[in-house]
Amino acid sequence: MSIKINETVCNGCGGAEESFCVRVCPGDLLKLSAGGKAAIRDPRDCWDCAACVKACPRQAIEMYLPAQIGGRGATLKAKTGRDKIIWTLKHPEGREEVFEIEAEKVI
Ligand code: SF4
Ligand code: SF4
Known part of the structure; x- marks a missing residue:
């Protein structure tokens, strides 16, 4: 796997x-x-x-997931806040699942 960078969003x-x-x-x-x-x-x-995925303040980086997790082409992106990360899993057909992970300090 690897990542994909949205060049339109990256500044x-x-x-x-x-x-x-x-x-x-x-x-x-x-x-x-x-x-x-x-x-x-x-x-x-x-x-x-996923360090870069979490670090990007514009959510311009997504990480490809193994096909067993989300299906072939599924991606994960993150919105990192002061005390939580909101992960969005995008399935190949476009459906999205959101997971919120709380942490003491994530950045
Ligand atoms: S930070 Fe991690 S996920 Fe991002 S490119 Fe480097 S090794 Fe890959
Ligand atoms: S952190 Fe995000 S906005 Fe900044 S250079 Fe990387 S991809 Fe672009």
Whole structure:
């Protein structure tokens, strides 16, 4: 699996020196393209840790899920707040399921 980045939604973190997703990826897999959008160097190196998915303030990054979980092409995205993460699982046919996970401190 890997991630997919919505280039229409990504704003490159507004020109910040280092964007949130680039900063958190433990494998240094993400970069900003010449157009100022996030891009993954090689999707095959991604191990689906979801750090970038949680870190993006614009929910521009989704993670593909194994077919056994949501069906082939299902994705997961996150909206991270101060004390909870709202996960949205999107099934291939468009149906969405929302899970809210509370945490002491998630960011
Ligand atoms: S954190 Fe989100 S908005 Fe910022 S560069 Fe990455 S994908 Fe784009
Ligand atoms: S899911 Fe994890 S390993 Fe994959 S690109 Fe995002 S931060 Fe990097």
